[in-house]
Amino acid sequence: xxxxxxxxxxxxxxxxxxxxxxxxxxxxxxxxxxxxxxxxxxxxxxxxxxxxxxxxxxxxxxxxxxxxxxxxxxxxxxxxxxxxxxxxxxxxxxxxxxxxxxxxxxxxxxxxxxxxxxxxxxxxxxxxxxxxxxxxxxxxxxxxxxxxxxxxxxxxxxxxxxxxxxxxxxxxxxxxxxxxxxxxxxxxxxxxxxxxxxxxxxxxxxxxxxxxxxxxxxxxxxxxxxxxxxxxxx
Amino acid sequence: xxxxxxxxxxxxxxxxxxxxxxxxxxxxxxxxxxxxxxxxxxxxxxxxxxxxxxxxxxxxxxxxxxxxxxxxxxxxxxxxxxxxxxxxxxxxxxxxxxxxxxxxxxxxxxxxxxxxxxxxxxxxxxxxxxxxxxxxxxxxxxxxxxxxxxxxxxxxxxxxxxxxxxxxxxxxxxxxxxxxxxxxxxxxxxxxxxxxxxxxxxxxxxxxxxxxxxxxxxxxxxxxxxxxxxxxxxxxxxxxxxxxxxxxxxxxxxxxxxxxxxxxxxxxxxxxxxxxxxxxxxxxxxxxxxxxxxxxxxxxxxxxxxxxxxxxxxxxxxxxxxxxxxxxxxxxxxxxxxxxxxxxxxxxxxxxxxxxxxxxxxxxxxxxxxxxxxxxxxxxxxxxxxxxxxxxxxxxxxxxxxxxxxxxxxxxxxxxxxxxxxxxxxxxxxxxxxxxxxxxxxxxxxxxxxxxxxxxxxxxxxxxxxxxxxxxxxxxxxxxxxxxxxxxxxxxx
Numbered sequence: 001x002x003x004x005x006x007x008x009x010x011x012x013x014x015x016x017x018x019x020x021x022x023x024x025x026x027x028x029x030x031x032x033x034x035x036x037x038x039x040x041x042x043x044x045x046x047x048x049x050x051x052x053x054x055x056x057x058x059x060x061x062x063x064x065x066x067x068x069x070x071x072x073x074x075x076x077x078x079x080x081x082x083x084x085x086x087x088x089x090x091x092x093x094x095x096x097x098x099x100x101x102x103x104x105x106x107x108x109x110x111x112x113x114x115x116x117x118x119x120x121x122x123x124x125x126x127x128x129x130x131x132x133x134x135x136x137x138x139x140x141x142x143x144x145x146x147x148x149x150x151x152x153x154x155x156x157x158x159x160x161x162x163x164x165x166x167x168x169x170x171x172x173x174x175x176x177x178x179x180x181x182x183x184x185x186x187x188x189x190x191x192x193x194x195x196x197x198x199x200x201x202x203x204x205x206x207x208x209x210x211x212x213x214x215x216x217x218x219x220x221x222x223x224x225x226x227x228x229x230x231x232x233x234x
Numbered sequence: 235x236x237x238x239x240x241x242x243x244x245x246x247x248x249x250x251x252x253x254x255x256x257x258x259x260x261x262x263x264x265x266x267x268x269x270x271x272x273x274x275x276x277x278x279x280x281x282x283x284x285x286x287x288x289x290x291x292x293x294x295x296x297x298x299x300x301x302x303x304x305x306x307x308x309x310x311x312x313x314x315x316x317x318x319x320x321x322x323x324x325x326x327x328x329x330x331x332x333x334x335x336x337x338x339x340x341x342x343x344x345x346x347x348x349x350x351x352x353x354x355x356x357x358x359x360x361x362x363x364x365x366x367x368x369x370x371x372x373x374x375x376x377x378x379x380x381x382x383x384x385x386x387x388x389x390x391x392x393x394x395x396x397x398x399x400x401x402x403x404x405x406x407x408x409x410x411x412x413x414x415x416x417x418x419x420x421x422x423x424x425x426x427x428x429x430x431x432x433x434x435x436x437x438x439x440x441x442x443x444x445x446x447x448x449x450x451x452x453x454x455x456x457x458x459x460x461x462x463x464x465x466x467x468x469x470x471x472x473x474x475x476x477x478x479x480x481x482x483x484x485x486x487x488x489x490x491x492x493x494x495x496x497x498x499x500x501x502x503x504x505x506x507x508x509x510x511x512x513x514x515x516x517x518x519x520x521x522x523x524x525x526x527x528x529x530x531x532x533x534x535x536x537x538x539x540x541x542x543x544x545x546x547x548x549x550x551x552x553x554x555x556x557x558x559x560x561x562x563x564x565x566x567x568x569x570x571x572x573x574x575x576x577x578x579x580x581x582x583x584x585x586x587x588x589x590x591x592x593x594x595x596x597x598x599x600x601x602x603x604x605x606x607x608x609x610x611x612x613x614x615x616x617x618x619x620x621x622x623x624x625x626x627x628x629x630x631x632x633x634x635x636x637x638x639x640x641x642x643x644x645x646x647x648x649x650x651x652x653x654x655x656x657x658x659x660x661x662x663x664x665x666x667x668x669x670x671x672x673x674x675x676x677x678x679x680x681x682x683x684x685x686x687x688x689x690x691x692x693x694x695x696x697x698x699x700x701x702x703x704x705x706x707x708x709x710x711x712x713x714x715x716x717x718x719x720x721x722x723x724x725x726x727x
Contacts, residue, residue, distance in 0.1 A: 048555070121558045136546035137530045153346040153466040154339035156329035157322075166280075166332040166401050173401075180555035183564060184547075187601035191544070194598070194605055194623060196637055198530065198542065200512010223510035223518060232512075 033086035037063040040176055045086055048094055049074060119159040121181075123189040126163050128181035129171030131228070138226035139185055141199050143192025145230065148203050154233065155203065199223060202230040273398040280397035283330035288391050290327060291384045294320040294348070298377035302370065310364055314356040321349030332400045337415045341383060344457040348376055350464040361710060368461065375458035382456055390414060463683050470682045475514050477620070477645030479537030485509075488517035488533040495540045495587065496531065499523055499633065509535065514642060516541055534642065540587070541642060544625070545634040565599040567723050568628060573597065576604045579631050580624035584608060587636075589622060598723035603627050603634055605723075610641070612650060616676040619644035619685060643682070650677065653687065653706035660689040660704040663711060668693035668700065678703055678713060686712055701726070 033042055042061045049055035054077075055070035068084035075082045078093050086094065127142045134142075149155035149162040156162050163169060163177070171177045199205075205228045206216040219231035297320060301313040324345045328338065351372070355365055365373065395414040463469055483491065485506055492504060501524030510516050516532040523529060523545060531543040556564075567573070577594040584592045592608040593616065599605070603625045610620035625635025653660075657673060664670060668691075676690040688703035699717040704710070718725040 117561075118558075121561055124561065133549075135549055136528065137544065139549075140544075151465070153343040153350075153471075155342060156325060157346065161326065161329045165329050166397075168333060180557065181561075182553035183556050183561075183601070184549060184553060186556060186561045186564070190598075190600045190605075191635075194637075195639060196542065196544065196635075197512075197639065198518075198532070198544075200510050200514060200516065202512065220511070222512050223508065 032088075033063055033091075035063055035065070035068050035084070040174060041179075042067070044176075044179055045071075045094055120186070120189050120193060122163060123159055123192065124181040124186040125177050125179065126169060126171060127188050128179055128185040129176035130169065131226070132182075132185065134226040134228065136184060136188060137198050138228060139188035140191045140196050141202075141225050141228065141230060142205070143189045144197040144199050145202055145205055147192050147195075148197065148199070148201055152203055198225060199230040202232050204231040204233070205229060206231075276398045276401065277396065280331055280395075280401075281391075283327045284387070284391050284395070287324060287327040287331070288384070288387050290320050290324045291380065291387055294324060294345075295377065295380045295384050298348075298373060298380050301373055302377060307359060307362060307364060310359050311356065314352045314359060317352040318349050318356060321345050321352065325349070332397055332414065334415075340457065341415060344379060344383065346466050347460055347464075348380070350466040351376070351460050351462050354462050354464040354467075372458065372460055372462075376460075379457045386415065463681055465681055467681075473643070473682045475536075475643045477642045478514070478534055478539060481537065482535055483517070483533065483538035485517055487538060488535075489519065491533045491538045492517075492519045492531045492540070495533075495543065496521070496529065499545065500529065501525070504529075504531075514541055514639070537642075539638070539642060540636060541638055543636040564722075565602055565628060566721050567599050568604075572628070573604070576626045576628065576631065577606050579633070580604075580606045580608065580626050583624060583633050583636075584622065589641075592622060596717075596724040596726060598725070599628065600722055602629065605635070610645065612648060614675065615650050615687070616674060616690070617648070618676060619679040644679070644685075648677075650687065651707075653689070655706060655709050657689060660706065660709065661691070663704045663709050664691050664693065664702050665695075668695045668702070675706060676703070680712075688712055 033045060038061055040061065042063045043059050046055055046057070046059040046061070046067055049067070049070045050057075050059055054074045055067065057064075057066040057070075071086060071090065072082040072084045074094070075084075075090055078090075080090055080093065083090075123143050123146055126146065127139050131139045131142045146159060146162050150157055150159055155168075156165055164172060167173075169177070200222055202222050204216065204219055206213065207227050208217070208229055209227065211217075216231070219233070221229045221231050223230050294317060297313050297316045301310065301317065304310060304313060325342060328342055328345065331338070333339065333342075355369060359365075397414070400414060459468065461469075489504060489506065493500060496504075500521050502522045504519050504521040507518040507520050510518050510532070515535040517535060519531050519533070521529040521531070526548070528546050528548055529543070530546075532541045533539065534541050568576070577597065581592060581594060589608075589610075591611045593611050595607045595609050595616075595618075597604050597606040604627075606624050606626065608622045608624065610617040619640065621640040623635070623637040624633065626632070627634050653675060661670065661673070670691050670693050672692045674690050675687065677685050677687055678690075680686050686703075687706045689706055691702040691704065693700050693702055699719070701713075701715040701717065702711065703713040703715075705712045715726050718727060
């Protein structure tokens with residue numbers, strides 16, 4: 001009786017150890033998304049697969065069997081080898097980027113002589129990362145905060161400088177800035193660059209449900225749009 | 235099952251567990267190595283930026299020192315240019331380092347304003363106006379502040395900063411402890427508590443061992459307050475809107491104003507979102523159109539005018555990713571005839587809202603709409619500061635947006651003087667290589683606070699379009715714009 005329980009325990013640890021290896025392995029290999037991967041990027045992949053009818057589960061950020069099957073169906077449809085893992089080619093077709101620090105492809109592009117269209121796209125990516133679930137004006141508001149920072153003496157004076165300032169935007173830190181934006185975010189960025197500012201000059205915003213930061217909460221709120229509070233410097 | 239078989243199974247299982255644990259340790263360690271490498275790279279990049287910042291701040295300090303002692307237009311021009319350039323480079327380098335609003339933003343503001351101020355002086359210098367007594371005193375104050383900043387930076391650089399640690403920490407613009415640059419005034423008494431590795435926490439109060447102050451109690455501002463008019467000056471930041479009109483409106487009156495402004499556009503209820511205390515305080519409302527689109531509208535608390543109105547589709551849950559190339563051509567510029575029609579629709583809308591004398595200038599096209607700029611016209615003079623934007627749907631001609639922030643900021647009843655130089659005299663000032671296509675008189679903004687009456691020459695040069703502004707009073711070439719024709723419309727840069 002005791003021995004049997006011991007063995008059961010042993011097998012349990014064995015299983016646990018293998019799962020641990022699976023997770024550690026997936027995390028160590030930063031390049032591809034595989035079964036067991038987790039995080040915002042997995043969630044984004046699931047969301048896209050769901051939108052396009054390949055995936056029917058929850059977009060929970062956990063790369064399980066349903067996700068593997070969905071990726072295989074997607075790969076079949078796009079003439080890719082059906083590995084069930086998201087490698088670079090599959091990611092490209094999905095419109096997501098695996099590498100955390102993809103240099104902005106447009107910075108060397110000759111199509112934007114004055115840099116404005118690449119700034120626009122960078123801003124759209126930031127808006128998408130920060131506010132893709134928000135109403136349209138909530139998206140424009142993120143772009144407006146970026147523009148207000150560019151115009152403020154307290155922050156860098158270029159759009160890229162403001163967005164990439166370390167610790168300024170969480171989407172830069174966690175890599176969501178590299179997701180491909182949608183048309184709505186691009187339009188929101190254009191509106192913001194055209195001077196639409198529903199925040200009335202704010203340079204800060206935060207989600208009160210997600211941050212307990214004292215500094216943020218101490219700032220006078222100008223307006224709440226969707227789940228973000230917009231604030232001026234105290 | 236025999237006893238031996240059981241034992242064997244147990245042994246095999248035990249071995250597997252050991253193997254699995256060993257593998258786990260190895261992957262974990264490999265991971266830790268990767269993380270350590272990434273941290274080192276991050277620290278190296280940040281350290282290089284700090285090193286750059288120290289070097290540039292030193293250059294800036296020296297240029298500010300020299301500018302105190304020169305006396306000719308030539309040397310002022312050279313040194314002010316260097317100050318402007320160095321300050322810009324310093325802002326760039328600082329922007330690569332982890333920011334903490336309390337401290338880094340102060341240094342940022344100092345550098346931005348120093349550059350902006352130098353640029354303002356340079357602008358005057360270009361027409362022969364050398365710095366005044368007040369300017370010279372301010373430059374000296376900047377030199378002293380810059381010397382202190384340099385000492386602080388140099389000290390931080392010498393002691394070394396764990397930038398990666400700061401970046402990894404969860405503080406966001408946060409608590410005193412997480413700053414690597416403790417300067418000036420915003421850190422009162424409690425600065426000591428967070429004993430981080432930022433190095434110089436102890437002297438947050440008055441670390442002025444640098445040359446300037448005999449005064450040891452200096453907890454005042456380390457950076458001087460500058461008096462000048464530039465885009466980043468305090469006077470610009472504090473500028474008050476001039477075109478709001480008078481009288482406060484409450485929620486009810488604003489609701490009525492919003493309904494009046496929207497007219498037929500409003501399809502259902504109008505809900506009060508609240509009062510927003512932005513640069514122009516407004517009452518915010520939201521509603522829907524007849525076809526279920528979202529309306530956002532703001533009515534100014536003072537004057538009860540519409541500052542912003544935008545109609546948008548409700549956000550879709552699943553949307554298609556759009557690549558950068560597609561993003562650029564989403565709504566191509568329509569033919570001239572259509573463009574003119576859309577501009578007329580916007581103009582009629584403005585007229586109906588009481589903006590009688592507006593003229594369309596240029597337009598951009600995106601998201602299925604034309605965004606058309608309208609400037610106020612007084613006695614035939616185009617008044618560019620008084621700008622309103624109207625969004626018109628390309629397919630339907632429906633109004634889907636209105637934005638009047640600039641207009642509300644700057645519109646006043648002006649007395650526009652007669653030009654003191656003739657059109658011919660002004661034309662003679664334009665580069666003779668340009669082909670002048672059209673001329674008119676316009677009032678252009680110089681920062682937020684100043685306006686200049688100019689002859690506006692629309693020109694072409696090597697198949698590219700430019701606008702040259704010649705001051706109608708002095709004949710000075712005030713401003714040059716380049717017009718970029720893209721598939722999305724015109725962009726003025």
